[in-house]
Every structure is written in C-alpha cells, then in structure tokens.
Amino acid sequence: xxxxSGSASCKECHEKFYTLWETSHHGNALQPWSAKLxxxxxxxxxxxxxxxxxxQAFITPESGWVMENGTxxxxxxxxxxxxxxxxxxxxxxxxxxxxxxxxYDVRNxxxxxxxxxMLRHFDDGRIDSALPWRDSMLTFNAACxxxxxxxxxxxYDPETDTYATTWNEPGISCESCHGPASEHIRVxxxxxxxxxxxxxxxxxxWEMRGEQRDSACAGCHTKGAPISPSYETGxxxxxxxxxxxxxxxxxxxxxxxxGENYTMGSWWLSPCVNQSQLDCIHCHTxxxxxxxxxxxxxxxxxxxxxxxxxxxxxxxxxKLTCVSCxxxxxxxxxxxxxxxxxxPPMPNLSIAVGSRNxxxxxxxxxxxxxxxxxxxxxxxxxxxxxxPELERALLVQALRQGDMEQLSAALAYIADPASDPLFVTxxxxxxxxxxxxxxxxxxxxxxxxxxxxxxxxxxxxALDADNLPADRPALLAALSDDYRIVRIRAAERLVALPDTExxxxxxxxxxxxxxxxxxxxxxxMDHWSSSYNAGNILMRQNKIQEASEKYDRAHKLRNxxxxxxINGSMAFAQLGRLDEAELRLKKATTLPEPSAExxxxxGLLYGEQNRTNEARAALYKSLEINPQNHRAACNLAILLxxxxxxxxxxxxxxxxxxxxxxxxxxxxxAYYYINTRQADLAKRTLExxxxxxxxxxxxQGMYQQLR
Numbered sequence: 060x061x062x063x064s065g066s067a068s069c070k071e072c073h074e075k076f077y078t079l080w081e082t083s084h085h086g087n088a089l090q091p092w093s094a095k096l097x098x099x100x101x102x103x104x105x106x107x108x109x110x111x112x113x114x115q116a117f118i119t120p121e122s123g124w125v126m127e128n129g130t131x132x133x134x135x136x137x138x139x140x141x142x143x144x145x146x147x148x149x150x151x152x153x154x155x156x157x158x159x160x161x162x163y164d165v166r167n168x169x170x171x172x173x174x175x176x177m178l179r180h181f182d183d184g185r186i187d188s189a190l191p192w193r194d195s196m197l198t199f200n201a202a203c204x205x206x207x208x209x210x211x212x213x214x215y216d217p218e219t220d221t222y223a224t225t226w227n228e229p230g231i232s233c234e235s236c237h238g239p240a241s242e243h244i245r246v247x248x249x250x251x252x253x254x255x256x257x258x259x260x261x262x263x264x265w266e267m268r269g270e271q272r273d274s275a276c277a278g279c280h281t282k283g284a285p286i287s288p289s290y291e292t293g294x295x296x297x298x299x300x301x302x303x304x305x306x307x308x309x310x311x312x313x314x315x316x317x318g319e320n321y322t323m324g325s326w327w328l329s330p331c332v333n334q335s336q337l338d339c340i341h342c343h344t345x346x347x348x349x350x351x352x353x354x355x356x357x358x359x360x361x362x363x364x365x366x367x368x369x370x371x372x373x374x375x376x377x378k379l380t381c382v383s384c385x386x387x388x389x390x391x392x393x394x395x396x397x398x399x400x401x402x403p404p405m406p407n408l409s410i411a412v413g414s415r416n417x418x419x420x421x422x423x424x425x426x427x428x429x430x431x432x433x434x435x436x437x438x439x440x441x442x443x444x445x446x447p448e449l450e451r452a453l454l455v456q457a458l459r460q461g462d463m464e465q466l467s468a469a470l471a472y473i474a475d476p477a478s479d480p481l482f483v484t485x486x487x488x489x490x491x492x493x494x495x496x497x498x499x500x501x502x503x504x505x506x507x508x509x510x511x512x513x514x515x516x517x518x519x520x521a522l523d524a525d526n527l528p529a530d531r532p533a534l535l536a537a538l539s540d541d542y543r544i545v546r547i548r549a550a551e552r553l554v555a556l557p558d559t560e561x562x563x564x565x566x567x568x569x570x571x572x573x574x575x576x577x578x579x580x581x582x583x584m585d586h587w588s589s590s591y592n593a594g595n596i597l598m599r600q601n602k603i604q605e606a607s608e609k610y611d612r613a614h615k616l617r618n619x620x621x622x623x624x625i626n627g628s629m630a631f632a633q634l635g636r637l638d639e640a641e642l643r644l645k646k647a648t649t650l651p652e653p654s655a656e657x658x659x660x661x662g663l664l665y666g667e668q669n670r671t672n673e674a675r676a677a678l679y680k681s682l683e684i685n686p687q688n689h690r691a692a693c694n695l696a697i698l699l700x701x702x703x704x705x706x707x708x709x710x711x712x713x714x715x716x717x718x719x720x721x722x723x724x725x726x727x728x729a730y731y732y733i734n735t736r737q738a739d740l741a742k743r744t745l746e747x748x749x750x751x752x753x754x755x756x757x758x759q760g761m762y763q764q765l766r
Contacts, residue, residue, distance in 0.1 A: 320396075455486065696710035
C-alpha cells in the first residue's frame with residue numbers, strides 16, 4: 060500500500076519544484092515557531108485591549124508568547140498566514156490550538172485585535188459582533204479541516220471534550236495534492252537512468268480533467284462542509300463536500316463576496332469557467348502562485364485576444380488590466396479577495412441589492428448611478444444584457460427578506476433548466492416550509508432531472524417524506540444517485556419512515572445511503588451541528604430520549620445558539636418533562652441574539668398549560684423579533700378569539716399574507732368570521748383562497764355550507 064513519505068523526500072529529484080513549494084504560502088500555511096518567523100515580526104509596542112483584558116505579544120528567536128494582563132502567559136506554538144497577516148496559535152491544556160487575541164498585519168506593519176479584524180461590515184445597517192477569542196470557531200483543531208496542515212487527525216475525545224491532534228506536516232504538503240509518494244519513490248529509484256517507469260505511481264495533475272483539478276483546490280477554497288471522512292486528489296467535490304451558497308450573509312444577493320467565502324463559490328459563477336475548459340491552474344501554480352503576476356492580461360489573451368489587444372477601446376480607460384474590472388479585490392479580515400466570478404461591473408445590481416462594483420471601488424468619490432450612466436453611454440444594451448443577473452439577485456433578496464410575493468417567480472426560476480445551479484440552490488434553500496402543491500412538484504422534478512448534483516441535493520432536503528407521500532418516489536429514486544451528496548440528503552428525508560414504507564426494491568440502496576448519512580453526521584463530533592443534526596434525525600425516528608441527549612450535547616458544545624435548546628425543549632415536552640422543556644426555552648430567550656423561535660415555542664408551551672397571559676406575551680415577543688412569523692400570528696389570533704376579535708382578524712390576515720397557501724390559516728379565519736356572524740366575509744376569504752389555487756376538501760366543505 061502507498062504511504063506518506065513527507066515533502067522532504069521529493070527534494071532529491073524535484074529540487075526546483077521543492078524550492079518553489081517550500082517558500083510558497085501553501086507550504087507555509089502553518090509555521091512552527093522559528094528564528095526566521097521571529098525575524099519577520101517586530102515587537103508589539105503596547106498592550107491591546109480585548110474583551111476587557113490587555114494582551115501583548117513578546118518575540119524572541121527562541122520563542123514567542125502573549126501576555127494577558129501582564130500575568131498569564133500563552134506560548135505561541137504556530138503562526139498562520141504571512142501574506143497579509145499572521146495569526147498565532149497557542150496550545151491550551153485541553154489540547155485545543157486556539158487563535159490568540161492579537162495578530163500582526165504584514166502590510167500595515169502593525170499589531171491588532173484578532174477578532175475585531177474579522178468583523179463583516181454590512182451595507183444595510185446590520186452590525187456584526189466580534190467573537191470571544193476562545194470561541195470554538197477560532198479553535199484550530201475544530202475549525203480548520205486539513206487546510207493548513209497535511210493529513211490531520213484531530214483525535215477528539217467526546218467523553219472528555221479534549222484533543223490530541225496530530226498531522227504529518229505543517230502546511231500543505233506535496234502529498235496533499237499528489238497523494239502518498241512511497242510507491243512513486245520506489246519505482247523511480249528502481250528504474251534505469253533516463254528510463255522513467257511508465258506508471259509513475261503518483262497522482263499527476265497533467266492527467267486530470269479540469270473538474271478534478273478544481274475539486275482538488277475546492278476542498279480548501281470553498282465555504283463548504285465535509286460529508287465524508289476523507290478526500291483524495293482526483294475525487295469529485297460533490298462526493299465529499301456540501302457548499303454554502305448565496306443564502307448566507309457573507310454573500311450579497313447577486314453572489315458577490317461580502318465576507319470570507321474562499322473563492323470557489325464565485326468561481327463556479329464565472330462565464331469563463333462555465334463556457335470553456337478554464338481551471339484553477341490556468342492562472343495559478345500548484346503552490347498557489349499567480350502565473351501571470353507580471354502581466355495579468357496574459358491570463359485572458361488565449362480566449363479574448365481582440366479585447367486584450369484593444370483594451371483601451373474595450374474598457375474606456377487608458378491604463379487598466381482585465382482583472383481591474385472583472386476581478387476587483389475586496390478586503391476582509393486582513394485579506395484581499397479577488398472576485399473570481401469574473402463578471403463585469405454591474406452598478407445596476409449595486410443599486411438594487413447593495414453589492415460592490417469595480418467602478419466605484421476605484422472612483423471612490425462617485426456614485427453607483429454615475430457608474431451606471433457611464434456604462435449605459437458606452438453600452439446602450441447593458442441593462443438589457445444584465446437583466447437576468449438583476450432578476451435572480453432580486454429574487455434572492457426578496458426571499459431573504461421574507462417577501463413571499465416573489466415566491467411564484469422564484470419557483471419559475473428554480474424550474475427553468477437553464478437557470479444557474481448556484482442560484483437555484485440558493486432559492487431552494489430560501490423557500491419557506493410549505494405543503495403548497497406547486498412548490499413540491501417543482502422540487503420533485505428538480506430532484507429527478509436537474510443536471511447539477513448540488514441542485515438535486517437541495518431539492519431533496521426541501522422535500523417532506525414524513526408528511527407528503529407524493530414526495531417519496533423521487534426521494535427513493537435519489538438513493539441511487541451517482542453523487543454521495545444527493546444520496547445523503549435523500550436518506551435524511553426518508554430515514555424516519557417505518558421499515559414497511561421502504562419498498563423492497565429500494566432497501567439495499569436505502570441501507571447504504573443511511574450508512575453514508577450517519578457517517579456524514581458523525582464526521583465532526585466536536586461541532587455542535589453534528590449532535591444537533593443527529594438529534595433532529597432521532598426525533599423524526601421517534602427516539603426521543605436519544606434525541607434529547609444529542610440536543611443537550613449540542614448545547615454543551617455551543618451554548619450561545621438557540622436551536623439545540625429549542626429542539627431539546629420539544630424532546631422533553633414529548634417525554635412529559637414540561638419543566639425541563641420550559642427551562643431550556645427560557646434559557647434560549649435570554650441568549651445575546653434574540654430568537655423569535657424560542658419565544659414562539661415558549662408561547663406554545665404556555666398555551667398547552669393554559670397559562671394564557673404568558674402565552675400571549677411570548678407570542679407577541681416572537682412577532683416583535685420576527686414580523687414574518689406567520690405561525691406566531693395564527694396561534695396568537697386563536698388565543699385572542701372571543702376576547703379581541705378585531706386583533707384576531709388582523710393577525711389571521713397577516714398570517715395568510717405571509718403564507719397564502721396554508722389552508723389552516725384560511726380555515727381558521729373563515730371559522731371566526733362564521734362565529735361572529737360575518738358569513739359574507741367567510742365566503743370571500745374562501746373564494747380568494749380558491750382563486751390562488753388553494754383547494755382542500757375541508758375548505759370546499761366549509762364553502763358548501765355557506766352557499
């Protein structure tokens with residue numbers, strides 16, 4: 060079997076490449092403390108206040124350390140980065156390698172507050188909060204999945220919540236990209252001089268397809284999540300990772316970067332990538348360097364010779380490179396990110412959804428409207444050509460904001476096979492939970508027929524095998540999908556069904572996919588989400604006690620997030636332990652981030668206990684935090700019925716406006732109209748529901764009684 064030999068074993072035959080790698084940012088992605096590292100770091104002149112404490116780094120060739128309030132000493136074990144900044148790691152008693160609270164800015168030659176440097180600066184008024192420096196998101200063992208060291212084993216012990224992490228090499232080694240080298244070394248040394256073996260027993264990038272090369276880079280250069288325990292160069296990305304798309308606040312609604320997204324989410328939007336054979340190593344060496352740094356336009360000339368040679372006419376500027384407009388850099392967390400979507404500046408999208416564009420990033424004294432006027436003057440058809448970009452960005456923005464008036468247009472975009480797969484995935488993930496027939500018809504069709512595995516996986520996740528038998532055939536077929544990400548998501552939706560509901564012809568595929576699903580769930584036992592997701596599956600399987608333990612475990616790992624407490628309360632309520640359920644919900648309502656869902660569930664719990672005043676207060680609070688919470692509006696309306704009918708009617712109209720395809724809301728409103736002798740309003744409510752396609756036997760029966 061092939062084994063790892065270490066990068067030093069490559070030097071004998073590949074000294075030139077070894078030297079280039081050794082000095083690269085890939086090779087130095089993690090650096091142990093050394094005199095060389097110390098020489099690159101000036102003294103920190105004065106302490107920096109972080110979370111009310113004072114921190115100061117001290118540097119010597121032999122060692123570095125950070126002092127807390129002049130008394131507590133944290134030795135610097137490793138440094139991360141070096142291109143734009145250095146972050147520093149210290150080894151804590153529990154084996155955690157923790158990012159220290161001060162960092163060094165290489166470009167500005169200054170020391171700073173680590174977590175403050177990571178803040179996102181939203182353009183819509185939202186305020187980001189700095190993490191505590193001991194937060195698990197800044198724990199190297201937990202947050203860095205093999206992207207700064209080679210062949211890592213976290214050796215996490217869930218029983219003691221400790222680590223004994225090991226790795227083969229710091230940094231990204233030669234074998235990280237080329238695979239274990241032992242057999243390569245053996246066959247090459249055994250071969251006659253000047254007669255290399257036909258089979259080199261190594262992964263050669265020259266032999267891989269562009270998609271494989273991109274996948275090898277994407278493991279680290281995406282905002283992704285692992286779904287398998289191991290990835291080997293040459294494997295397909297979607298068999299090993301999921302991808303965060305533009306539902307996330309780190310993206311603008313048009314897919315431009317706001318926070319840190321690690322490149323590939325933008326790359327897969329690029330027309331150059333999607334309409335050609337372009338891959339990462341067209342522009343970058345395997346060690347990450349820019350091949351065309353001296354003349355960036357050389358990267359584009361093979362496909363765009365005429366525009367490169369006439370760049371002044373094309374750009375309407377005297378001195379520009381292609382990347383100035385098509386790949387502008389944006390700062391985040393001490394780094395500069397190039398926009399790898401390679402799209403042109405689109406000030407019309409900036410006006411609509413707030414995203415950045417290269418025009419006003421250079422012309423900082425000008426407005427987006429000024430830039431749009433300039434471009435329209437140069438290209439009269441510009442807004443017509445970019446209309447599809449604007450349409451999809453506005454759909455993302457609308458669904459993010461809970462504007463359900465755009466739901467029909469979003470479903471049409473999702474259903475169109477020509478739509479961009481990343482935007483389709485985004486919109487699917489932003490769809491509200493609903494049993495509306497058209498939504499599920501579209502999702503079933505996308506699961507069955509979409510070309511992209513990410514779209515199929517998102518469609519599977521959005522279906523509901525537990526409550527809608529019509530969703531099951533598509534999910535059962537997806538258990539045999541060619542891609543693991545689709546099989547896992549299908550298994551997640553089917554796993555709660557009784558064994559008798561899984562047809563015999565699907566049993567083998569179901570069992571295999573469920574095994575893959577649990578393997579995926581259990582990859583990161585040090586992440587709260589692993590225990591939380593396991594709890595959700597166990598709840599649906601009616602394994603309530605086991606689920607409650609998983610939720611409590613998730614809360615222990617991450618005590619500032621409400622979801623484990625909320626779902627844990629549901630588990631304890633089902634176990635009949637209402638005091639435990641209430642305790643968890645009250646705790647969830649006191650977290651720093653207000654949770655509408657926590658107040659909503661507390662209101663339901665109080666309602667079940669006939670604590671009406673407390674229930675009303677909790678539901679009103681839920682609506683105050685999230686005015687889009689139609690479930691809170693409906694339940695509050697029911698509590699107020701008989702006491703304040705005008706408010707009952709207002710709240711039910713609000714619920715219907717927010718979720719127009721929910722038959723319960725329509726039926727409840729019509730019922731209370733009938734109770735208050737307003738049969739005409741009840742009839743009109745039902746007719747309006749029928750007109751928008753909401754027809755159920757219950758609603759039809761109610762309407763017949765009114766005729």
